[in-house]
Amino acid sequence: MILVRVDEEEKRKLQEQAKKCGQSIAGMLRSLGLNYPLLSRVDQYALDNLVKSSANLGRLGGLFKLWLTKNQDYKELAKIGNYSYEDIEVLVNKINQNQQELLEISRKLL
Numbered sequence: 001m002i003l004v005r006v007d008e009e010e011k012r013k014l015q016e017q018a019k020k021c022g023q024s025i026a027g028m029l030r031s032l033g034l035n036y037p038l039l040s041r042v043d044q045y046a047l048d049n050l051v052k053s054s055a056n057l058g059r060l061g062g063l064f065k066l067w068l069t070k071n072q073d074y075k076e077l078a079k080i081g082n083y084s085y086e087d088i089e090v091l092v093n094k095i096n097q098n099q100q101e102l103l104e105i106s107r108k109l110l
Contacts (some may be wrong), residue, residue, distance in 0.1 A: 004029070050106045057099040064092055 006014065018028040021038050031038055068088055 054102040
């Protein structure tokens, strides 16, 4: 057993950091001392949401592709909001761009 003395302010800061990591103070200090990676729950939550959003954008792109193939004969009637059939390529490019941005943010979190 190792005992470490800290003042009240240091104790408060350690408690805050440990809470962010979802660990006890002892567990967090052990991980730090043994050079194990520390992931905060906030980062893990954000990463999970980014991965889900990226997957949703991929599915949306697939739906657009399906929509495009089904509506080739009705180009003048096919609209999504203010976008016409001819504008769909712009939307698909925006989806791809957003998906890449989410992946870059995810990589930075890791």
